[in-house]
Amino acid sequence: MNATERALVLKVGRFREADVWVKLLTPTRGIFNAFAFGGSRSRRRFVGCLDPLSHVLFTIGSSKRGDYTILEEGSLLHNFPLLRKDSVKTGIAVNCIKFIEAVEIEPSESGSAYTLLLETMTMLEKGGGSTGFVPWLFRAKLAFDMGYNPDFLVCGNCGEVVGTASGYQFGIEKGQAACPTCLSSGKPLEGLARPITAGALRALDWIQQSRPADWATVAMDQEVRRQCSQLVELFVAYHLGLSWDNGMYKKV
Ligand SMILES: [Zn+2]
Numbered sequence: 001m002n003a004t005e006r007a008l009v010l011k012v013g014r015f016r017e018a019d020v021w022v023k024l025l026t027p028t029r030g031i032f033n034a035f036a037f038g039g040s041r042s043r044r045r046f047v048g049c050l051d052p053l054s055h056v057l058f059t060i061g062s063s064k065r066g067d068y069t070i071l072e073e074g075s076l077l078h079n080f081p082l083l084r085k086d087s088v089k090t091g092i093a094v095n096c097i098k099f100i101e102a103v104e105i106e107p108s109e110s111g112s113a114y115t116l117l118l119e120t121m122t123m124l125e126k127g128g129g130s131t132g133f134v135p136w137l138f139r140a141k142l143a144f145d146m147g148y149n150p151d152f153l154v155c156g157n158c159g160e161v162v163g164t165a166s167g168y169q170f171g172i173e174k175g176q177a178a179c180p181t182c183l184s185s186g187k188p189l190e191g192l193a194r195p196i197t198a199g200a201l202r203a204l205d206w207i208q209q210s211r212p213a214d215w216a217t218v219a220m221d222q223e224v225r226r227q228c229s230q231l232v233e234l235f236v237a238y239h240l241g242l243s244w245d246n247g248m249y250k251k252v
Pocket residue numbers: 155156157158159160178179180181182183
């Protein structure tokens with residue numbers, strides 16, 4: 001049976017003379033491959049739809065025996081021309097896509113990944129976003145959306161709201177902050193922990209509440225940015241089992 005679904009085109013390749021395979025992300029199926037037979041010749045069924053970084057409404061079916069997925073036709077919703085023309089922005093989008101692929105997202109979690117990627121591409125297309133922020137903000141936000149969602153504004157021990165004092169730490173494994181009072185009274189965090197300033201904890205809370213549109217012009221104190229980005233990488237490595245190494249995400 002055919003279904004109509006919105007999809008982001010992640011990768012495209014040709015096989016045989018006129019046929020195309022497409023790697024897609026949709027809100028209900030996650031990432032999967034589908035075939036567009038005759039796709040590279042069809043002027044009518046796939047106008048502008050079979051390019052990476054396109055947002056398309058596809059009619060999706062399956063082969064007679066049900067062993068692979070077929071794209072019947074598509075209507076282009078947006079092809080992000082400015083994002084595609086700018087190699088730096090394309091690189092940011094590809095980095096985000098590689099992360100979603102590496103996470104091996106379940107269909108039940110694909111709605112938030114799809115929305116996050118679409119909003120990120122829309123923000124890049126409108127002219128915002130930088131390499132210094134968007135990739136790690138995207139990783140943080142996807143991890144939070146997947147349910148690894150710490151409360152950065154209270155001490156996980158005593159429940160005290162984070163103030164302005166120095167001497168906070170953040171425990172990666174349980175995803176909780178510890179206040180200087182609890183730490184000095186000998187209640188250390190279990191497992192991997194990092195010292196963190198109250199300002200960085202507030203910035204992490206901002207990231208948690210933010211949407212990609214808010215990342216267009218984000219600015220952070222250099223030290224806050226360093227602490228937040230390092231903590232996000234440790235958090236992602238521990239909870240999602242991934243780290244960025246030499247242009248690829250690796251299972252750790
Ligand atoms: Zn405390």
